[in-house]
Amino acid sequence: MTFSISADFIGAQNRKAEAALAEDYAALGRQLERRGVDIEKMTARAMAYAVAVPSWGVGTGGTRFARFPGPGEPRNVFDKIDDCGVIHQLGRVTPTVSPHIPWDKVDDYSALRQKAASHDLTFDAVNSNSFQDAKGQKLSYKFGSLTHADPGTRAQAVEHNLECIEIGRKLGSSALTVWIADGSNFPGQSNLNAAFDRYMASLREIYDALPKDWSVFLEHKLYEPAFYSTVISDWGSSFMAASELGPKAKCLVDLGHHAPNTNIEQIVARLIRAQKLAGFHFNDSKYGDDDLDSGSVDPFRLFLVFNELVDAELRKAPGFNPAYMIDQSHNVTDPIESLIQSANEIQRAYVQASLIDRAVLAAVQAESDVLGGHLLVKQAFVTDVSPVLAEARRRKSGAIDPIATYRASGYRRHKAEERPDSGTASAGIV
């Protein structure tokens, strides 16, 4: 028997925090009532919100300089699912896992699906990987994959994506996320448009192989590891590709994949308008694709993205159905704690954005009341909705204080004993 956190333990921890939560919830409820907001509606929205955790996020990521694994890290995808189970058991906001192939490759996918189901988890979009050479792979991706100058290498990369779709079908997923590292490091290395044309030809093959109810998510990224040009570098390239491919192709926004100070919420708004927003890889950053914990550096930016998302949701924007996923690399924290905290911050931004009275906002905007509009948005952002998030967890049998409960449970200590050869699973460093 391996260690798991019992419902009784969570209940006992919650009892210690219940009285204070009831007080804080009542106080916030009165404050919101004065503003015409029903706290119960906010709690219902918090309870309905969900975001996927990345399977690679539960192991220590590392940088290109070093990786410092912690004790009791997952050894394989089954261990990863156990850790994802704890994140959901305590936080109650992450019922899905986004898998990665080949890092999560197994012989028996129905066993993996069952393992996930035992934690009430299902699978979100499958991530393909043609940015590394897999063990035993015939042709190298050193100079590209789906856009490689060599047709054989391109065919191999297409084949890998088709295999990802097959695996995803077995796992009950319905989307494929494609991020490629293809690009060039030197001016003159590659013909910029020829590389894009090759991308289109490869993606066309993948697109045509998608099952009926499937989508393909195209993930752009400004730079890294290609430092001169990246084939799908921005939302313009992504949008161009998704438009040419057809309605099953959409654009995925990873928050860390833009130049500093880019107005990401405006990109989100445009993609919503074009019915091309696939969804997100949430994370935070200071400089580049830092993959820091969501909401840890710039929670206002996260909130402004959700301001657009909630606006689209409430006005029932056509075709609006984004996949919410986290993509982070945890280098110096316990990955389970980071993912609990990140999901909480994403859910917080969603609830905060839900506080805004859209009709009132539209009215002040119509009158060009500049500060009036700003104050409405800012008031929502500075409202501490923590009691709503905690109450949502409590009502779903999660932990009122999930990180304190996790620490008190001794889960990591137990896993350190159970997983002596820990830290051997492939975890992403990208």
Ligand code: AOS
């Ligand atoms: C790379 O920078 C992208 O963010 C990828 O989405 C992701 O980090 C990678 O696929 C991890 O598997």
Ligand code: ZN
């Ligand atoms: Zn990403």
Ligand code: ZN
């Ligand atoms: Zn990234």
Ligand code: ZN
């Ligand atoms: Zn990354």
